[in-house]
Amino acid sequence: MNNILGTITAIDTDGNLSLVDITVSEDIRMSALIVETPEHCPWLKAGKKAKVLFKETEVSIARNLSGQISLRNRFMATITRIRSEGMLAEITLASAEHEVVSIITSRSAQRMELKTGDQVEWLVKANEVSLTGN
Amino acid sequence: MIEIAVSKRLHTAEGPMDLLFNGIIGKGEFITLFGPSGAGKTTLLRMVAGLTLPDAGAIVVNGQAWFDSTRRINLSPRQRSIGMVFQDYALFPNLTVAENIGIALPKEKRSTIVSELLEVAGLQELAGRKPDKLSGGQRQRVALARALALKPAILLLDEPLSALDLQMRLKLQDELLYLHQRYQPTTLLVSHDLSEVFRLSRRVFVLDRGEVTRSGSPTEVFSQSKISNKFRFNGEVVHIKPSGVVYIVHVLVGQDVVQVIASEQERASLTVGKRVLIASKAFNPLIMTLEE
Amino acid sequence: MNPDFIQTMILTFQVAGITTIILLVLGIPLSYWLAYTRNRGKAVVETLVSMPLVLPPTVLGFYLLVFFSPVNPVGGWLDSWFNLRLVFSFEGVIVGSVLFSLPFMIHPLQSGFAAIPPNLREAAATLGISRVKTLFTILLPNMKPGILAGCVLSFAHTVGEFGVVLMVGGNIPGETRMASIAIYDRVEALDYSTAHQYAFVLFAITFATLLLVYIVNRRFARMELA
Numbered sequence: 054m055n056n057i058l059g060t061i062t063a064i065d066t067d068g069n070l071s072l073v074d075i076t077v078s079e080d081i082r083m084s085a086l087i088v089e090t091p092e093h094c095p096w097l098k099a100g101k102k103a104k105v106l107f108k109e110t111e112v113s114i115a116r117n118l119s120g121q122i123s124l125r126n127r128f129m130a131t132i133t134r135i136r137s138e139g140m141l142a143e144i145t146l147a148s149a150e151h152e153v154v155s156i157i158t159s160r161s162a163q164r165m166e167l168k169t170g171d172q173v174e175w176l177v178k179a180n181e182v183s184l185t186g187n
Numbered sequence: 188m189i190e191i192a193v194s195k196r197l198h199t200a201e202g203p204m205d206l207l208f209n210g211i212i213g214k215g216e217f218i219t220l221f222g223p224s225g226a227g228k229t230t231l232l233r234m235v236a237g238l239t240l241p242d243a244g245a246i247v248v249n250g251q252a253w254f255d256s257t258r259r260i261n262l263s264p265r266q267r268s269i270g271m272v273f274q275d276y277a278l279f280p281n282l283t284v285a286e287n288i289g290i291a292l293p294k295e296k297r298s299t300i301v302s303e304l305l306e307v308a309g310l311q312e313l314a315g316r317k318p319d320k321l322s323g324g325q326r327q328r329v330a331l332a333r334a335l336a337l338k339p340a341i342l343l344l345d346e347p348l349s350a351l352d353l354q355m356r357l358k359l360q361d362e363l364l365y366l367h368q369r370y371q372p373t374t375l376l377v378s379h380d381l382s383e384v385f386r387l388s389r390r391v392f393v394l395d396r397g398e399v400t401r402s403g404s405p406t407e408v409f410s411q412s413k414i415s416n417k418f419r420f421n422g423e424v425v426h427i428k429p430s431g432v433v434y435i436v437h438v439l440v441g442q443d444v445v446q447v448i449a450s451e452q453e454r455a456s457l458t459v460g461k462r463v464l465i466a467s468k469a470f471n472p473l474i475m476t477l478e479e
Numbered sequence: 480m481n482p483d484f485i486q487t488m489i490l491t492f493q494v495a496g497i498t499t500i501i502l503l504v505l506g507i508p509l510s511y512w513l514a515y516t517r518n519r520g521k522a523v524v525e526t527l528v529s530m531p532l533v534l535p536p537t538v539l540g541f542y543l544l545v546f547f548s549p550v551n552p553v554g555g556w557l558d559s560w561f562n563l564r565l566v567f568s569f570e571g572v573i574v575g576s577v578l579f580s581l582p583f584m585i586h587p588l589q590s591g592f593a594a595i596p597p598n599l600r601e602a603a604a605t606l607g608i609s610r611v612k613t614l615f616t617i618l619l620p621n622m623k624p625g626i627l628a629g630c631v632l633s634f635a636h637t638v639g640e641f642g643v644v645l646m647v648g649g650n651i652p653g654e655t656r657m658a659s660i661a662i663y664d665r666v667e668a669l670d671y672s673t674a675h676q677y678a679f680v681l682f683a684i685t686f687a688t689l690l691l692v693y694i695v696n697r698r699f700a701r702m703e704l705a
Contacts, residue, residue: 275598277596
């Protein structure tokens with residue numbers, strides 16, 4: 054599980070859903086779509102600290118990504134480690150000062166010829182991002 | 188209603204420790220005393236039973252003082268309406284299953300109550316056996332039936348399931364719940380097994396070094412996570428299987444075993460038997476109707 | 480067979496049997512108390528019970544003789560009120576034997592009580608079972624090897640006693656002359672063949688009873704393991 058601490062900067066609520074913007078660092082501003090409202094959740098307030106949680110298997114990796122994409126959570130990173138065994142490969146990334154881990158298929162890792170030191174982008178859908186009060 | 192307010196100085200391997208407990212337990216409630224060994228759980232249970240004398244305080248059950256240090260009242264275990272299941276069951280080895288269950292009953296009621304309990308606990312076939320010819324699970328059932336025979340006001344269970352394997356434990360937890368529903372004794376369970384706490388009790392007191400550090404419903408006490416996820420469960424890790432760079436973790440949630448993928452780093456904190464919170468985004472689960 | 484021999488052997492077994500029964504009746508409450516009490520007087524009582532193990536039998540016999548002599552207040556009181564004379568009499572031999580074999584009954588019973596897991600007594604207490612009922616339905620049935628050992632050892636030890644009986648009882652045929660004294664008596668009279676008859680029978684009986692204890696205890700142990 055990726056676990057990054059950030060500060061809530063904006064909350065957009067519609068019914069029971071909220072789209073929350075979290076600033077992790079200058080370069081990393083993440084969005085999370087959650088079934089929760091500031092009304093019912095004491096820590097869900099702009100300015101409060103929150104942890105951003107997302108599963109390694111939900112993190113996609115892209116290189117030279119062009120064209121339009123709906124995802125807003127996309128950030129530059131450097132591959133620091135690749136561990137491949139059987140069907141899956143674990144890619145460790147350094148993104149700003151944070152470490153993010155992605156698990157993708159070994160087949161994709163080979164197709165993209167990923168290796169340590171490569172510059173890539175990591176992506177995660179906002180509805181795959183969980184939040185927890187700090 | 189049971190009002191307990193007792194204190195006792197215990198002499199442990201790490202020096203003296205003051206056991207302090209204050210609590211009110213409603214009639215028919217199922218309470219767990221949870222904590223590491225040496226926290227004073229069993230001592231507290233024994234004080235309610237009258238087997239260990241508190242230094243000070245009072246134990247009042249349905250308005251009757253069982254113990255009151257200021258009024259110098261201390262009823263012997265024989266005078267207290269209790270049923271106790273000991274950790275190693277303490278069945279009488281010279282008596283059969285039926286005799287063990289019926290030993291404390293008055294003659295005229297004995298056969299009806301014993302046969303009812305034998306039936307409820309599924310022990311009819313074993314009525315004539317001696318305890319040494321029983322399996323661990325069967326012994327546990329006999330001990331429970333014996334403790335319930337006198338319809339006690341309080342049922343005291345001292346880690347009754349700790350010696351059994353997981354499958355037997357789950358089965359007996361269900362039986363215990365059933366028996367509790369049927370006879371509704373106020374129940375105090377000593378346990379250091381989180382899954383037991385979640386499955387059996389509505390309220391838990393966490394004891395550490397003789398003091399109650401937390402109390403409340405198991406979810407309040409143990410799931411302190413402020414995670415926003417609406418799709419989440421408490422479960423118990425029953426199996427961990429490596430699969431390439433990840434691990435398949437089998438988690439028992441209620442009656443069902445679900446499988447969760449864990450990374451190397453997540454795996455590091457997991458062991459079989461550990462109580463875990465599993466959460467997913469509410470956006471993920473597929474939902475479909477069942478055929479009726 | 481020599482009628483004296485038969486009379487002496489019957490007397491010996493009578494004394495041993497009666498002594499064992501009395502010891503069992505006295506020993507159960509006394510060893511129960513010793514096993515479970517936290518009273519400070521326990522050490523003193525334990526010492527007194529064990530004294531006959533190390534004390535020369537003649538010392539015990541001598542004091543009993545003095546104590547129960549009709550010229551002594553206690554002996555005189557027993558004599559005048561109960562017409563009971565405990566010196567040079569069958570009853571006196573019984574009293575002496577009971578005291579002298581006391582540790583042989585108490586020690587196995589006390590170990591038996593102590594070996595019963597404490598939570599059996601606690602379980603009985605939480606079930607509201609009285610102490611007396613607990614004793615007879617739970618404790619005693621679970622310490623049969625201890626009871627058997629106590630009885631057999633007391634019996635065998637009484638059969639073989641010499642000093643106390645000689646001091647308190649003397650050597651009255653059919654009244655106080657037990658087998659071990661008869662051996663001494665026959666040797667004094669240079670009647671080695673009768674002495675040997677007594678000696679051999681005592682040897683054989685003692686061997687057989689002890690063997691029985693070991694075999695039975697092994698069976699108990701195996702039953703407990705099963």
